Amino acid sequence: MVTSRRHDYQGMGGMLIDLTAWMLNALQQRLDEKYNKMLCRIIKKKTIANAVGDAVGAVFGEMLQEMELKHGQRIVFEKGGSEGMGEYERYRRNRTCDALGYVIPNATIRLLGEIGEGASATVWKGKVGSKVVVVKVSKLGRKRDVVREWKGVEAIMEKHQALPIPRYYGCFESVNGQTAAIVMEMCGEPVSRSEGEDEIPAAYREKVAAAVEAFRVAGVEIYDHANRNTLVTREGEIRLIDFALDVDRDMTGEA
Ligand SMILES: Nc1ncnc2c1ncn2[C@@H]1O[C@H](COP(=O)(O)OP(=O)(O)OP(=O)(O)O)[C@@H](O)[C@H]1O
Numbered sequence: 001m002v003t004s005r006r007h008d009y010q011g012m013g014g015m016l017i018d019l020t021a022w023m024l025n026a027l028q029q030r031l032d033e034k035y036n037k038m039l040c041r042i043i044k045k046k047t048i049a050n051a052v053g054d055a056v057g058a059v060f061g062e063m064l065q066e067m068e069l070k071h072g073q074r075i076v077f078e079k080g081g082s083e084g085m086g087e088y089e090r091y092r093r094n095r096t097c098d099a100l101g102y103v104i105p106n107a108t109i110r111l112l113g114e115i116g117e118g119a120s121a122t123v124w125k126g127k128v129g130s131k132v133v134v135v136k137v138s139k140l141g142r143k144r145d146v147v148r149e150w151k152g153v154e155a156i157m158e159k160h161q162a163l164p165i166p167r168y169y170g171c172f173e174s175v176n177g178q179t180a181a182i183v184m185e186m187c188g189e190p191v192s193r194s195e196g197e198d199e200i201p202a203a204y205r206e207k208v209a210a211a212v213e214a215f216r217v218a219g220v221e222i223y224d225h226a227n228r229n230t231l232v233t234r235e236g237e238i239r240l241i242d243f244a245l246d247v248d249r250d251m252t253g254e255a
Pocket of ligand 1: 115116117118119120121122123134136166184185186187188189190224228229231241242
């Protein structure tokens with residue numbers, strides 16, 4: 001009697017576990033659909049607003065999906081809806097990331113929203129699994145700038161691993177050759193939205209000075225030192241971005 005009840009319970013328990021897993025999966029798919037639709041609308045708006053056509057649409061989107069190859073050697077950018085998708089391949093000069101073990105461990109980067117925009121690139125917050133990352137995607141016709149920045153970053157990373165910079169996961173190039181994207185660690189917010197040393201909150205001034213000093217000691221010139229390029233992590237640490245000088249001036253035909 002007791003045994004068979006236990007079996008009943010176990011049977012029901014098993015069913016419940018299966019059902020819960022199934023429901024969660026269905027919910028996840030539903031959320032994905034909603035999310036994809038929402039991002040698709042944003043992509044379309046942006047594409048029209050920027051009047052730059054499909055190529056931009058092929059860059060921004062809801063999923064960068066790693067295919068087959070391990071460690072994000074190749075990612076596929078999937079767009080929602082009926083439009084096409086763009087493939088990205090890991091840029092050939094990524095050896096330092098590999099050597100340092102800075103790799104994207106998961107197949108999908110979900111772009112959550114725009115966090116910055118410069119002349120040559122749009123910067124997105126994204127998620128790889130539960131990890132938040134930042135994706136800097138070249139604007140139409142500005143791939144060369146992003147690739148150049150990457151070459152500069154790589155050259156510096158190769159020699160100086162202790163500098164206060166984000167962890168870079170690599171550079172990716174779209175297969176159609178139009179765009180490039182740099183994937184890096186999320187380093188929080190700029191130390192100040194206004195420029196000038198006085199605008200830096202007192203609590204961070206020493207830390208910022210120490211970060212700049214680290215570059216000086218390493219003999220690395222900071223390309224664009226500004227408060228907007230001086231980020232404070234959640235742990236209150238300083239990270240500089242846009243530090244890479246253009247190392248590509250004498251290299252032609254590579255971007
Ligand atoms: N790793 C990061 N973590 C958090 N925020 C970031 C990161 N990288 C960039 N950002 C945000 O995006 C903004 C623009 O990034 P970035 O400076 O690299 O772009 P840009 O195109 O070179 O712009 P600009 O030349 O105008 O500074 C930054 O000011 C910062 O707010």
